[in-house]
Every structure is written in C-alpha cells, then in structure tokens.
Amino acid sequence: xxxxxxxxxxxxxxxxxxxxxxxxxxxxxxxxxxxxxxxxxxxxxxxxxxxxxxxxxxxxxxxxxxxxxxxxxxxxxxxxxxxxxxxxxxxxxxxxxxxxxxxxxxxxxxxxxxxxxxxxxxxxxxxxxxxxxxxxxxxxxxxxxxxxxxxxxxxxxxxxxxxxxxxxxxxxxxxxxxxxxxxxxxxxxxxxxxxxxxxxxxxxxxxxxxxxxxxxxxxxxxxxxxxxxxxxxxxxxxxxxxxxxxxxxxxxxxxxxxxxxxxxxxxxxxxxxxxxxxxxxxxxxxxxxxxxxxxxxxxxxxxxxxxxxxxxxxxxxxxxxxxxxxxxxxxxxxxxxxxxxxxxxxxxxxxxxxxxxxxxxxxxxxxxxxxxxxxxxxxxxxxxxxxxxxxxxxxxxxxxxxxxxxxxxxxxxxxxxxxxxxxxxxxxxxxxxx
Amino acid sequence: xxxxxxxxxxxxxxxxxxxxxxxxxxxxxxxxxxxxxxxxxxxxxxxxxxxxxxxxxxxxxxxxxxxxxxxxxxxxxxxxxxxxxxxxxxxxxxxxxxxxxxxxxxxxxxxxxxxxxxxxxxxxxxxxxxxxxxxxxxxxxxxxxxxxxxxxxxxxxxxxxxxxxxxxxxxxxxxxxxxxxxxxxxxxxxxxxxxxxxxxxxxxxxxxxxxxxxxxxxxxxxxxxxxxxxxxxx
Numbered sequence: 001x002x003x004x005x006x007x008x009x010x011x012x013x014x015x016x017x018x019x020x021x022x023x024x025x026x027x028x029x030x031x032x033x034x035x036x037x038x039x040x041x042x043x044x045x046x047x048x049x050x051x052x053x054x055x056x057x058x059x060x061x062x063x064x065x066x067x068x069x070x071x072x073x074x075x076x077x078x079x080x081x082x083x084x085x086x087x088x089x090x091x092x093x094x095x096x097x098x099x100x101x102x103x104x105x106x107x108x109x110x111x112x113x114x115x116x117x118x119x120x121x122x123x124x125x126x127x128x129x130x131x132x133x134x135x136x137x138x139x140x141x142x143x144x145x146x147x148x149x150x151x152x153x154x155x156x157x158x159x160x161x162x163x164x165x166x167x168x169x170x171x172x173x174x175x176x177x178x179x180x181x182x183x184x185x186x187x188x189x190x191x192x193x194x195x196x197x198x199x200x201x202x203x204x205x206x207x208x209x210x211x212x213x214x215x216x217x218x219x220x221x222x223x224x225x226x227x228x229x230x231x232x233x234x235x236x237x238x239x240x241x242x243x244x245x246x247x248x249x250x251x252x253x254x255x256x257x258x259x260x261x262x263x264x265x266x267x268x269x270x271x272x273x274x275x276x277x278x279x280x281x282x283x284x285x286x287x288x289x290x291x292x293x294x295x296x297x298x299x300x301x302x303x304x305x306x307x308x309x310x311x312x313x314x315x316x317x318x319x320x321x322x323x324x325x326x327x328x329x330x331x332x333x334x335x336x337x338x339x340x341x342x343x344x345x346x347x348x349x350x351x352x353x354x355x356x357x358x359x360x361x362x363x364x365x366x367x368x369x370x371x372x373x374x375x376x377x378x379x380x381x382x383x384x385x386x387x388x389x390x391x392x393x394x395x396x397x398x399x400x401x402x403x404x405x406x407x408x409x410x411x412x413x414x415x416x417x418x419x420x421x422x423x424x425x426x427x428x429x430x431x432x433x434x
Numbered sequence: 435x436x437x438x439x440x441x442x443x444x445x446x447x448x449x450x451x452x453x454x455x456x457x458x459x460x461x462x463x464x465x466x467x468x469x470x471x472x473x474x475x476x477x478x479x480x481x482x483x484x485x486x487x488x489x490x491x492x493x494x495x496x497x498x499x500x501x502x503x504x505x506x507x508x509x510x511x512x513x514x515x516x517x518x519x520x521x522x523x524x525x526x527x528x529x530x531x532x533x534x535x536x537x538x539x540x541x542x543x544x545x546x547x548x549x550x551x552x553x554x555x556x557x558x559x560x561x562x563x564x565x566x567x568x569x570x571x572x573x574x575x576x577x578x579x580x581x582x583x584x585x586x587x588x589x590x591x592x593x594x595x596x597x598x599x600x601x602x603x604x605x606x607x608x609x610x611x612x613x614x615x616x617x618x619x620x621x622x623x624x625x626x627x628x629x630x631x632x633x634x635x636x637x638x639x640x641x642x643x644x645x646x647x648x649x650x651x652x653x654x655x656x657x658x659x660x661x662x663x664x665x666x667x668x
Binding site for chain 2: 091092093094095098099100101104105115116118202206207209408411412415416419420424425426427428429430431
C-alpha cells in the first residue's frame, strides 16, 4: 500500500439535540442525584450473564439514542454516538438507581443488571422516558431468549434488530406537536411536602406491592373509575392521612405529579421523552374529603385535563421557553443556574409525591410463557419524598415505591387502604428489616 | 406465607419484619422463613469515580508552562529584575485554589482555606524579595492574610456546622465584615506608628450592628421571617 493512502477517520456528523424534557434532567444532576429510572423483567429461569451480554451487544446499535454519551455545548447539551466498549451487564445491587455521573461507565447512561431470574435496565431520563426504555428492555429480553433457543417474533415493544432505526424513533416529538395558538399558564402553588429522616447517601428504599390486576380493576369499577384514577386517589388519601398525622393545624394542598404518555394522543414512534405532567390534587383547607369524594375529584380532573387539546396547549407552553431566541443565546452555565434555581424553589415544591403508570404491558405472544412479571422503579426523588410507579403484565400488577427517607408512612397508609378495600397485597422490600 | 398483623399485607418469605410498620413476623410453628433468599441482592453498589485526571494534568501543565516560559524570558531577555517570581507565585496560588476542585476532592474545606492562606503568604514573601523590603510583610501583609484566613475558617465553621439558611449566612457575613475592618485598621495604624484606635472601621461596625440586630429580629420572629422570605424570595 502506498504511504500516501492513509485511512482517514470518518467525520462524525451524527449527533442528537436533547428533547424538550431531556434538557432539564442533566441540569439537576448532583453528586448524589441523577434522574435515573429502572425497569425490570422477571423471567421464569435464572438469567445467564454471558448470554445477556451477547444480547445487549446485538441490540444496542438498533437504539442509537441509547448508545450515546451526553456532551456539553456552549448553549445546550447534546447526545453523540458512543462507541466505547460497554455497557457491561453486572450483578444487581441492593441500592438501585444510583447517581449516574456522565463521565463514568465509559460515558454510557445505561446500566444493565441481572439477579436470579431478573433483568433490570437503568437509564438516565435524558435518553428517553419509560416507554422508550421498555422498548429497549423488551428487545434485549427477546434477543436473550432467542439466544437460548426460543423463537420470538417482533412486534409491540420488541423491535427488529436487523432493521435500520426509523427516523421517527429518534425525533423530538414535542416540537412536532407544540403548535397551539395559546400557551395556557401553569398553576403553581406551595403544596404539602412529606417530612422524614433522610437516609445516608447511596440508600434507596424500595417497597414493591404485587397485586392482582383483575382484583384492582374490580374494586376500581365499584367506584366507577379506571385503575389509574383509583390508585391516584389512594395515594392522595395516604398523603392526606400523613399530613394529618404530622400537623393537623397547618394544612396544605396535597398534589401528585403524574406523567402522561403523549403517544396516546399524538401519533409518534419516538423512543425519546414524550411525556407531560399533570397534577391531580385535593385541598384539605376546603374541608374534609371522604375517599369517595377524592376518587370523584380525581376522575373529574383526569377527564378534564387528559385530552389532546389541553395537552397540546401544555407542551406548547413548555416548548415556548426553549424556542425563545433570547433564551437560546444564553450560555449553558447560566441556563443551568436558572433552571436549577427554578426547579428547587418552584417545581419541586409543586407536588407532594410522584406517580406514574406504565399501564398494562403488551408483549409478543411467543414471549409470554417465559415471563413472570415486570417491575418498575421511578428512581430517587429529588427531595425527601416518595415516588410511586405502577406497571402490570397479565394479572400481575406491581406498585413500586422508591424513597430516600427512613419512614414508610405513606406506603403504609397506601397499602392499608388497598387491603381495606379487599385487595390482596404481597409486599417485597430491600429495606433492612432484620 | 406470613401476613402483617397490623397492615394485613402478605409479606415476602424473606422478610423478618413488615417493611411498612416494622412489626416482626412471629410464626408460632417456627417455620424457618428467614432462610428463603431475598428478591433483592445484599451487595451494595457504588458509583464509579469520575476521572478528573485529564483536567488536573491540563491545568498543572498549563500553569507549569507559564511559570517556566516566564522564568526563561526573565533569565534570557528581560533580566533587569526577578519579575517572573510574581507570575510564578500567581500560578502557584491558582494551582493551590484548584486543589479541592480538581486534584483532591476529599480535602476538607478548612484545610483548603489554610492552604490558600499559605499560598498567598508565600506570594507576599516573593513580592518582598523582589522589592527588597520586609517591614510591610511582617507588620501588614502576613498579619492581614492571617486575619482573613482565620475569619474565613470561622465562616466555614458557622455555615457547615450551624444553620446555612439565607438569613443565617447574611448574619455571619455582617458579623465578620466589621471584625475584618477593625483588624485591618489596627494593623495599618500599628504599621504606620499611629495611635491604636478605630475610626472608619467604627462606622462600618455601627452600620453592621444595625443590620445584625435587624436580621436577628427577623430570625427570632417566625411571622416576620416568613413575611421577609416571601417578599425577598428569588
């Protein structure tokens, strides 16, 4: 070969702007906090780590926005393809959703764990929301089972790893749909905040309740509401009880921050964030609420807010900030400072707890016999409170509470109410109860 | 299978207490429930430390290069006096200030401030070598550096060990400002051979006392404190 013919490194032209939600998450990054969520699948056989690693290596190139690293620009952060080795599967740990420094783990914003029959995926929220993560987890699980000899067809959350990624999967869908003519203002009010003894760094208390989806549906039906509305009402009821036990004389509104999956209303294949928040709440200063009144209130709130029109207005309000030319030219470090200040002083105080419902999961028919159930963990809360996440598969409905405080009062009030309503609850926990 | 007698929930066989209310699981038949493996692993994880080596190397090399090139320039071209000592000393101060941020994050803030004080003292010593006079160093430069190091240590101690709310920090600042002014004035008078009394620093002290009393009143009266917080929030 001639000396002049040097092999040139390909010019790196691929990079991805962070989507509208993803802009906020890296700003909140602290030494002891990252916006990380966890999705787990329980198989019927113990997991083989070498096969799982092979499956991860085969699947990840199909998800370019997940096989990426986050970088800082002058004005915004962005994602660029990450060709470093990894991410490597590791044995699971007792304290999930640990902080995820951007420069650690070969710059991957993903962790994949195995323990006994469980495969867990932890992802930084700046890569995508729970739906995007579920596509990745199910595709990895399907490939893992294929490697073990099973025949699993693609469909639902399982993508074809031999296909090129669809451009629609990588889009920032907010920008496509934030086109309302008005920008409705967002209500903001100081709400009740759960007080508790903060756990030391590196501790995340998990309490998982496993229920029968049919049983919960039956009980929700007696109140003439959906499962999500019923469980929202139970959480509000638990928070009201907690506030009453702490300080019955100083009452504040109790509000839940609940992400809504916008794909239900705006067609999009995106694997990135496409959610917006709604805030069902009750104000005990107006009078004492019975549980039936809370259920009705939550039902009416959801009926009013969860529709294409109001959600479009909401995402238009959010997008307006990012589109504003004056905001765009402000250097990143100033944006970080302002966003962090706003989040700590306003946004974080705007809700008493978080609740997300991934809903009933659909998996390909061929995969069902190999799966026991799915678990979900919303991750470490930004301040000392508790987050609740719900997921269901077949008849197994899992409610996962994650908190970084010692007391489990909210969880206790929540599950006791379910038991009072005649629902059988099985509890699992990583709390040290010995 | 065990149920919590208070909460009514079924407990995973690995649990010895109800995680919701801490009620112990007591099984009259003494079934060895605790031998069942937990659905959660016992091993705890730790975040992989981030490599800050590259930034540390870059900063060190940059400062060292500046010092060396200035030293050479001083020796070979502009060699009338040892002006490069000022640049080298300044680079050293920056390097010492960077230690807790880049090189060694576990360094306690108290020790970091002490190191900064030492670096500034060394810089003043270099200036005195360059100017050939030492009086101002021993009677003014070093005592003022010592005073500021001491006050900074006290500020650190107060903010880290006591309250670090907005009003408390403001109170600490308004308490330490008059102390530093009085110290500077007395040291200047001592150096100049003037009578040892306070003049302009007394004005600063008076103003600060007014602020201190106002802030203490705000802190002690919850209603005023809430009102002030609301009006001054940012």
